[in-house]
Amino acid sequence: MSKPKIAYYLAGGCAGCDIALVDLADYLVDVLNAVEVVFFAPTLVDVKYKDFETLPDGSVDVGFFSGNIRNKEHEHMAKLMRQKCKILIAFGICACLGGIKGLVNLYDNQELLEKAYKDTFSTDNPDGILPSPKFVIDGKYELELPELTEVKTLDQVVEVDYYIGGCPPHYNHVKKALTALLKGELPPKGSWITMGHAVCEVCVRNPVGRGELKNPVGEVKRVIEGQLPEDKCLLEAGYLCLGPITQGDCGASCIKNNMPCRGCGGPIPGVKDFGLRAISAIASILEKEELIDKIAAPIYLFYRYSLAGSMLRKRIKKETKKKEV
Ligand code: SF4
Numbered sequence: 001m002s003k004p005k006i007a008y009y010l011a012g013g014c015a016g017c018d019i020a021l022v023d024l025a026d027y028l029v030d031v032l033n034a035v036e037v038v039f040f041a042p043t044l045v046d047v048k049y050k051d052f053e054t055l056p057d058g059s060v061d062v063g064f065f066s067g068n069i070r071n072k073e074h075e076h077m078a079k080l081m082r083q084k085c086k087i088l089i090a091f092g093i094c095a096c097l098g099g100i101k102g103l104v105n106l107y108d109n110q111e112l113l114e115k116a117y118k119d120t121f122s123t124d125n126p127d128g129i130l131p132s133p134k135f136v137i138d139g140k141y142e143l144e145l146p147e148l149t150e151v152k153t154l155d156q157v158v159e160v161d162y163y164i165g166g167c168p169p170h171y172n173h174v175k176k177a178l179t180a181l182l183k184g185e186l187p188p189k190g191s192w193i194t195m196g197h198a199v200c201e202v203c204v205r206n207p208v209g210r211g212e213l214k215n216p217v218g219e220v221k222r223v224i225e226g227q228l229p230e231d232k233c234l235l236e237a238g239y240l241c242l243g244p245i246t247q248g249d250c251g252a253s254c255i256k257n258n259m260p261c262r263g264c265g266g267p268i269p270g271v272k273d274f275g276l277r278a279i280s281a282i283a284s285i286l287e288k289e290e291l292i293d294k295i296a297a298p299i300y301l302f303y304r305y306s307l308a309g310s311m312l313r314k315r316i317k318k319e320t321k322k323k324e325v
């Protein structure tokens with residue numbers, strides 16, 4: 001029997017998701033023996049887009065798309081991956097919901113370029129040159145850069161079959177997901193591949209897990225304030241942990257390292273807008289309404305990984321701009 005053909009593409013990401021694959025260590029050897037990698041760009045394998053474009057449509061069994069869509073080249077590659085792959089997986093929270101870099105959507109691209117190339121303290125750019133999609137050197141060499149778009153999730157460009165959350169996906173979960181994939185044991189199309197438990201459910205500090213009631217939150221603190229407790233629920237101690245509404249496929253990694261969950265695993269099943277659910281979950285557990293004003297930079301907390309995928313993204317941008325004026 002021929003081996004399943006796999007393709008992998010990194011768009012607007014940091015390559016941490018690629019490293020999550022390498023973290024599979026010895027299991028990676030088994031995976032590589034069980035599949036045929038036909039495309040892996042731009043990391044790991046020296047391939048050209050042209051090689052991928054010439055493959056027959058639908059000839060690749062599974063495509064992994066990591067990173068968000070940030071420019072026209074990423075858009076082109078998303079469409080190409082869709083065309084060539086029978087199953088397309090949004091791999092990592094950038095591809096699923098935009099990721100941390102989706103927060104740039106609070107600004108226009110021109111504002112961001114001005115800030116990065118002119119206005120920062122360390123910038124040395126006396127002629128005020130900004131990157132442009134076309135640039136001619138010495139009057140004869142034409143260079144091209146892909147045109148920037150706003151940050152988009154993969155499913156805002158093409159249809160996605162499955163989602164795997166995490167920034168990056170935890171290697172243990174990647175192993176389980178790959179095993180399910182190779183055995184053909186997949187959930188219905190359009191689902192997140194997840195164990196289906198919230199971070200709280202796998203967190204040893206959960207007082208409910210110890211048969212105790214979860215107490216209301218009487219204060220709100222930033223992680224730079226005070227001393228984070230090492231043995232009790234961080235949320236109860238006032239450090240806003242998004243464990244109640246985040247998929248716990250990481251095994252509560254951050255809490256094990258005494259940091260609150262920030263939501264990179266993506267929403268627990270049934271949640272349509274991560275940030276909205278996070279706001280309602282946290283608001284419902286606060287002891288007093290006034291504590292809401294103590295939440296510093298709420299958009300960066302509740303929408304840290306999911307602004308680009310939020311149904312309220314345009315409204316949030318508009319409201320943020322109004323506040324800055
Ligand atoms: S999900 Fe995280 S690790 Fe993966 S590409 Fe995005 S920023 Fe990097």
Ligand code: SF4
Pocket residue numbers: 199200201203204205206207232233234235236241242243244252255260261
């Ligand atoms: S809120 Fe955070 S610290 Fe508390 S039980 Fe849930 S995951 Fe653990």
Ligand code: SF4
Pocket residue numbers: 166167199246247248250251252253254255260261262263264265266
């Ligand atoms: S605890 Fe939360 S933020 Fe940390 S790795 Fe897990 S899902 Fe991501």
